[in-house]
Amino acid sequence: xLTRQRKQLILEMLEAEGQVKSTALSLHFxxxxxxxxxxxxxxxxxxxxxxxxxxxLPASSAIVPFAERKSVKMDAKKNIARKGAQLIxxxxxxxxxxxxxxxxxxxxxxxxxxxxxxxxxxxxxxxLADHPVIEVILxxxxxxxxxxxxxxxxxxxxxxxxxxxxxxxxxxxxxxxAGLTTGDYEEACIKRAFSGxxxxxxxxxxxxxxxxxxxxxxxxxxxxxxLVVEGDTDPGWIAAVEEKGVTIVKTSG
Numbered sequence: 234x235l236t237r238q239r240k241q242l243i244l245e246m247l248e249a250e251g252q253v254k255s256t257a258l259s260l261h262f263x264x265x266x267x268x269x270x271x272x273x274x275x276x277x278x279x280x281x282x283x284x285x286x287x288x289x290l291p292a293s294s295a296i297v298p299f300a301e302r303k304s305v306k307m308d309a310k311k312n313i314a315r316k317g318a319q320l321i322x323x324x325x326x327x328x329x330x331x332x333x334x335x336x337x338x339x340x341x342x343x344x345x346x347x348x349x350x351x352x353x354x355x356x357x358x359x360x361l362a363d364h365p366v367i368e369v370i371l372x373x374x375x376x377x378x379x380x381x382x383x384x385x386x387x388x389x390x391x392x393x394x395x396x397x398x399x400x401x402x403x404x405x406x407x408x409x410x411a412g413l414t415t416g417d418y419e420e421a422c423i424k425r426a427f428s429g430x431x432x433x434x435x436x437x438x439x440x441x442x443x444x445x446x447x448x449x450x451x452x453x454x455x456x457x458x459x460l461v462v463e464g465d466t467d468p469g470w471i472a473a474v475e476e477k478g479v480t481i482v483k484t485s486g
Contacts, residue, residue, distance in 0.1 A: 234262065240272050247282055247291055251444050251470075252410070254288040283446040285411060293405040293414070293445035309463055312484040313437045314338040317401060317461045320435060320482070323347050325398040328427050329357050331382035332403030334437040336360065342367065351395055353383040353423060370395075377420065384419040392426045400431035402457065406446040407438050409473040412454045414447040421449040428456055435459045444470055454479055 239262055247253050255273065259266045273289050276282050282289040314337035321327055323346060329335050331354035339350075339357060344365055352358055353372040361369050374388030402424055406414035413436065415421050428434045428451075436457045443466065454477050462471070464483045471481050 236272065239264075240276055243269075243272060243276065243289075244281060247289060251408075252288060252290050256287070258288075283406070283411075283448065285446065290406075290408055290411055290446040291444055293416075293442055293447045310334045310337050310437075310439045312463060313439055313461050315341045316482060316484045317435060317437050318342055320459070320461075321346070321348060321399065325349075326351065326396065328352065328395070328397045328400040328431055329354070330401055330403040330424065330427065331357060331380050334439050335401050335403055338401060338437065351397060353388055353392075353427075354381060355383075356381050377417065379417065380420060382420065382423070384417075384423050388423055389426050392423070392430055395430045397427075397431040398433065400427050400434045402428060402434050402436050402451070404436055404438075404442055404451060407436065407442050407454070407460065408444055408446050409454060409470070409477065411446040411450070413451040413456055415449055415451055416447045418449045421451045424451045425456075428452070433458045435461065438462045438466075440466075443467075453477075 243253060243258060255266050255269045258269045273284050277284045280292055283292045310333060314334055317338050318341035326349045329339065329350050329352045335357065339360055347366045349368040349370065350361055351370045351372065353374065358369050358371040361367050372383055372388050372391040374383030375385040377384045404413045405416050415424065434457045438460045440463060454474060457479055459480045459482055460474060461482045464485060475481055
């Protein structure tokens, strides 16, 4: 079998099964594990999958720059954001992470909703500037231009002084085994810090993030209390998530 053919079959198995193991692939194709590791390494370099210990997971398409992510799965993001906005109660302190789905979330906040929003996203803060009654706290730090959010020691210091009710976390991958992941190390640190300062962490799980993984772990799936997903999300995946004690909230549309 040609290398190109084997790689294509690996990708097909990955899509069908949600993950592949190097040992099993070696036996299936009757080649050495070194050969399989080389295949996976080359596919990862092409952005076709995410290598993990012992195998690979689907790569997230949510790691492209912010401007490009704006057009990915927008209908689904709007539905999920609308449902997420319904989980917010008046008087709460709500942390809103940067990202295209959370950018949609704030568009569904009613004009009479009195809450305090804490964010490290200048674009989220600016978008709320004209809201009549929402108080906005912007966390400072070094601007990470890829995601248009602040990161670094100053951001972590500011986060340490917050006690929030909810944290809407942005991720690029959500996988039952790999957990919650993102494409940047410092962003992962900031997300963990935010989660530690909120009573409840909610992830708006748009389709391109589900069963996918990126390079840097934010934490296990149980770091999130609630995932908001589309109503037609794979029941098997939902069952795997619920087995870990995470609440699933589905959209109706």
